[in-house]
Amino acid sequence: MSVITIERKVLEKNDEVAAQNRTLFKKHGLFTINLVSSPGSGKTSILERTLKHFGGKLRISVIEGDVQTSLDAERVGKFDVPVVQIVTNGACHLEAKLVQDAISKMNLNSVQLLFIENVGNLVCPAAYDLGEDMKVVIASTTEGDDKPLKYPRMFINASVLLINKIDLLPYLNCDISVLKTNALQINPSLDIMEISCTTGEGIAGWCNWLESKVISKK
Amino acid sequence: MSVITIERKVLEKNDEVAAQNRTLFKKHGLFTINLVSSPGSGKTSILERTLKHFGGKLRISVIEGDVQTSLDAERVGKFDVPVVQIVTNGACHLEAKLVQDAISKMNLNSVQLLFIENVGNLVCPAAYDLGEDMKVVIASTTEGDDKPLKYPRMFINASVLLINKIDLLPYLNCDISVLKTNALQINPSLDIMEISCTTGEGIAGWCNWLESKVISKK
Numbered sequence: 466m467s468v469i470t471i472e473r474k475v476l477e478k479n480d481e482v483a484a485q486n487r488t489l490f491k492k493h494g495l496f497t498i499n500l501v502s503s504p505g506s507g508k509t510s511i512l513e514r515t516l517k518h519f520g521g522k523l524r525i526s527v528i529e530g531d532v533q534t535s536l537d538a539e540r541v542g543k544f545d546v547p548v549v550q551i552v553t554n555g556a557c558h559l560e561a562k563l564v565q566d567a568i569s570k571m572n573l574n575s576v577q578l579l580f581i582e583n584v585g586n587l588v589c590p591a592a593y594d595l596g597e598d599m600k601v602v603i604a605s606t607t608e609g610d611d612k613p614l615k616y617p618r619m620f621i622n623a624s625v626l627l628i629n630k631i632d633l634l635p636y637l638n639c640d641i642s643v644l645k646t647n648a649l650q651i652n653p654s655l656d657i658m659e660i661s662c663t664t665g666e667g668i669a670g671w672c673n674w675l676e677s678k679v680i681s682k683k
Numbered sequence: 684m685s686v687i688t689i690e691r692k693v694l695e696k697n698d699e700v701a702a703q704n705r706t707l708f709k710k711h712g713l714f715t716i717n718l719v720s721s722p723g724s725g726k727t728s729i730l731e732r733t734l735k736h737f738g739g740k741l742r743i744s745v746i747e748g749d750v751q752t753s754l755d756a757e758r759v760g761k762f763d764v765p766v767v768q769i770v771t772n773g774a775c776h777l778e779a780k781l782v783q784d785a786i787s788k789m790n791l792n793s794v795q796l797l798f799i800e801n802v803g804n805l806v807c808p809a810a811y812d813l814g815e816d817m818k819v820v821i822a823s824t825t826e827g828d829d830k831p832l833k834y835p836r837m838f839i840n841a842s843v844l845l846i847n848k849i850d851l852l853p854y855l856n857c858d859i860s861v862l863k864t865n866a867l868q869i870n871p872s873l874d875i876m877e878i879s880c881t882t883g884e885g886i887a888g889w890c891n892w893l894e895s896k897v898i899s900k901k
Contacts, residue, residue, distance in 0.1 A: 503721045503722045503723060503803070503805075504721045504805045504826055504830055504833070504834060505721060505823070505825060505826025505827050505830060531833055532806060532833060532834055532836075533832065533833055533834070533835055534829075534832050534833050536829055536832065536833065537833075555806075555836060557775065557804070557806035557807050584806065585721070585805065585833070585834070586775070586804060586805070586806050586807075587722045587804070588750060588773075588775035588804050588807070589775050589804075589806070589807065605825065607723060607823065607825035607848065607851070608722055608723025609723050611752075611754055612722055612723060614751065614752050614754065615722070615750060615751055615752050615754065615755075615803070616722060616751070616803070617750075617751055618750075618773060630825065632854070633825070633851065633854055633855075636850070636851055636854060637851075638881070663854075663856070
């Protein structure tokens with residue numbers, strides 16, 4: 466019982482800091498996405514495609530969360546945008562305090578769109594509010610069509626589902642209509658977009674949607 | 684600090700129960716594998732291929748660990764082997780006590796090889812000993828070649844790396860030699876096997892290795 470009590474305190478404390486982050490984001494009028502998925506679903510590849518698409522047209526910054534290494538920050542940094550790397554040193558998710566520390570290193574006045582790339586983990590990050598406007602969950606076609614049923618909390622807490630790697634569908638035993646049905650069964654209000662970071666299919670639609678969100682924040 | 688202390692107690696208690704499980708497994712002379720990976724890397728598909736290969740030649744039992752649903756137990760159960768499903772109800776990993784509860788429902792006298800399929804998560808299950816002989820980690824080619832560097836603890840704690848979905852390599856930006864180099868950099872004593880559950884490539888080699896482990900337990 467003591468563990469449960471402390472876990473609740475950890476989450477309550479996290480929610481307090483997340484609320485502070487949210488107030489700060491609102492003050493600066495920026496749109497913030499908490500990008501979540503399994504390892505290898507394509508979070509960093511989607512950021513690369515997104516940054517390439519906008520090419521400086523939107524002022525974007527990125528917070529990278531990883532258990533180890535700054536490999537993702539190096540990939541994203543090539544697009545000449547401000548990046549802060551958080552290395553969790555073994556922890557399985559980002560917490561609001563880590564994000565608060567990261568944004569203290571950023572000039573938020575110059576940011577319109579902030580991506581927070583979470584640790585690759587379809588379970589634990591679902592429980593931690595970081596102060597974001599919304600969670601965007603990525604499911605890649607290679608993971609199969611049953612993941613929303615098996616890891617429901619992440620799909621319940623997300624506003625958007627990006628189905629990535631649709632170029633691989635011809636080679637997979639994954640029925641994308643079943644994947645969508647399963648996702649909407651778990652969360653009927655999910656917006657779903659299909660993309661491929663390899664071919665670029667669907668990236669323009671995703672970026673147009675992002676732009677509309679940024680504009681609505683003004 | 685209090686959280687860290689309790690986390691340590693949780694792990695100490697887990698290790699005690701894991702040791703009890705290990706003693707029980709040894710007494711019954713069975714070989715036990717803790718199967719770990721990201722969601723969608725192919726843990727259940729590998730079990731299906733393995734059970735099909737042996738076709739009753741080895742006496743195999745399976746413990747399925749999932750956050751939600753008994754979908755995996757239903758898939759494995761079609762092969763007419765004893766299966767116990769553990770639903771963690773949100774928890775991100777299996778613990779030794781859950782496995783202890785599961786094996787209390789099994790007749791271990793009739794088992795030679797026990798698979799424990801962990802929750803799909805490349806971070807948290809690395810910290811929890813279940814009493815297994817070894818962890819086998821699966822990395823699918825679709826996840827890219829950098830995962831051992833980004834999620835090192837799982838690869839440090841595993842004895843075998845199964846590289847799955849090698850049939851998809853022609854369509855991916857994944858260099859399998861880089862993946863192997865990264866894995867061996869993290870853990871030089873890893874045994875590495877390449878497989879495809881779609882084509883069956885490498886499955887016979889994997890099963891021969893399993894059989895040799897079971898025989899060595901006699």
